[in-house]
Amino acid sequence: MLAEQTRDEVFEAELRAQLELVETALLQSAEAQTPMVTEAAQHIIAAGGKRFRPLLVALSARLVPGASEADVIKAAVVVELTHVASLYHDDVMDEARIRRGSVSANSRWGNTVAILVGDLLFARASDVVSELGTDFVRIQARTFSRLVQGQIAETVGPGAGQDPLDHYLQVVADKTAALIATSAIFGAMIADADPVLLQRMADFGEQLGMVFQLSDDIIDITSDVTGKTPGTDLREGIPTLPILLARRSTDPADARLLQLLDSDLRDDDALAEALDLLRRHPAVDQARAEVERRATIARLLLADLPPGPARRALEELCESVVTRSS
Template sequence: MTPSAPDARLAGKLSLTERVFAGGSSRRLLADVEAGLERVDRNLELELRVTDALADATSRYLYDAGGKRIRPMLALLTCRLGEGATDAVIEAATALELTHLGSLYHDDVMDAADKRRGVPSAHAVWGNSIAILTGDLLFSRASQIMGRHGDRAIRLQADTFERLVLGQMHETIGPEEDDDPVAFYLQVLSDKTGSLIAAAAQAGVIFSNGPEEYEAPIVQFGEKAGVAFQLLDDVIDLSADPDETGKVPGTDLRAGVPTMPYLLLGQRTDASSVDLHERIDEGVARIEDGAEPSILDIPLAELRDHDATQATLDLAHAWSREAVAALTPLPQGPVREALTRFADAVADRSS
């Protein structure tokens, strides 16, 4: 049943954990996942310690700023399909969260983002070079952790990291002349976001010695849920409430990074949509030449209320439904129910 608009808004205000573990039947599962997350956090605390004072400060910076720990949570859910939260599951979840953290340092440099998780971005504090090197350090540490668990873990880390890099590369260079911009962008989201979420969910099955036949559905689920998550992020990026999102509204577009609302706006042929698209392009060009980013405040507010943004939200829900459908081969029970709620929640949240 689709919730009413007020119910959907209320649900969007709940934390992801509250959404995923709603209902009394999930209490034991939630207790197990929380216990596992405490183990992951203890691991992260240890792995983020560096003897060099500067590297120690920069490595811990975004970790200390918070985060949803989505990827470890997924690994700790899917490991219930096998032997549970083994030491290998905890270590894999730690490595993939470090990989995610490292990617944030790089993304903020490339997108010229001012804030991350409600604090100044790392490159705003230490400069681009230190932020990039910090990301590299975290990637290295993640690889060291995976290296403790054999070829399968090394391949999972390497394949995921390759897709992260390719996704960022393709986002940077943009589509070729013959590419469909929307399809191209969806592939970028699948590589940059979906691959890591899928890897975390798959790791839970692999390192708990879960049934091999569950891996492919779990990977498909993670890819699609990851795209849904990022599409909703594109909507949140236009939010008028930076205190809630932790980001300046329109951060990506002000930096010239296309998002789905902008791409869908570009497909509209009516005069007002064409005019808005041109004004955004003009504003981005002026910002690149040194103008204040605030010159895009009005056009981005108009885009927030445009039907292209609603169409992006609809697309996020469609990918969420596909993620749920991918779970069909899994057995009925609390794990599948929680994963279903996760897919619903990532496409219907406020931050």
């Protein structure tokens, strides 16, 4: 037991050291020709973040011995730069004022600069991924295509006759799950995993990405205990899993909730009433059940992976994503 704990402690120390190298490489990748552009490009990176995607790269790479640390760092930089670049564009489209506790780039430098900085970071991600080889470039390009198509689908909304919930789940898959799946694939590829393991990690990352976003949907409704401002998506009229499930209700008792969901929720009293009704609505438990269903699939995908600290860490990561919304 003591030897096992020691292996885990060494594993965690090595992982932390590797992620610190990723952090340094991220800032270096965002350096530009002028101080102003460098500051703007490093703005979101310097504000911190979960670094969920780099962590997934690093853990996946440790499932099989022998992964090159230099390549792990490059792959982690690629996925995080891609994620950060998309945030610059998202904030412009959403007219966001705050990002990660700081003034958003579009608020500070304007929309045009924010869009161009996002483009710069996408370009830097493409430059770094080219050092890993054509297979990585191909996957990155296809992932980027999914990100863009997901954003377009979200912007346009469901088509005539399309189920809004099915549409939303596809948006989540493309906008969020795609890059998380790529993070898992990249790590396994660097470790020279066999095709079976590569597919397993692709499927795991896709499910984990869905769990990641759908958990956030629930947190937006139930976030009094998480420290996050509740009802942000609700106030902005963003369709999320609990809201879409509640909208399917035909119960006359839900008439007031449905009326509020169609109203202007910038009013604090109206928002508070809508949140109260939603928190007591079966839709929240239904949303939690969907998150747990997908998390169970993700856990089962890990069951046959090589045993050891990396697999345990992936299992714990999956569990942490689920429990934060419970």
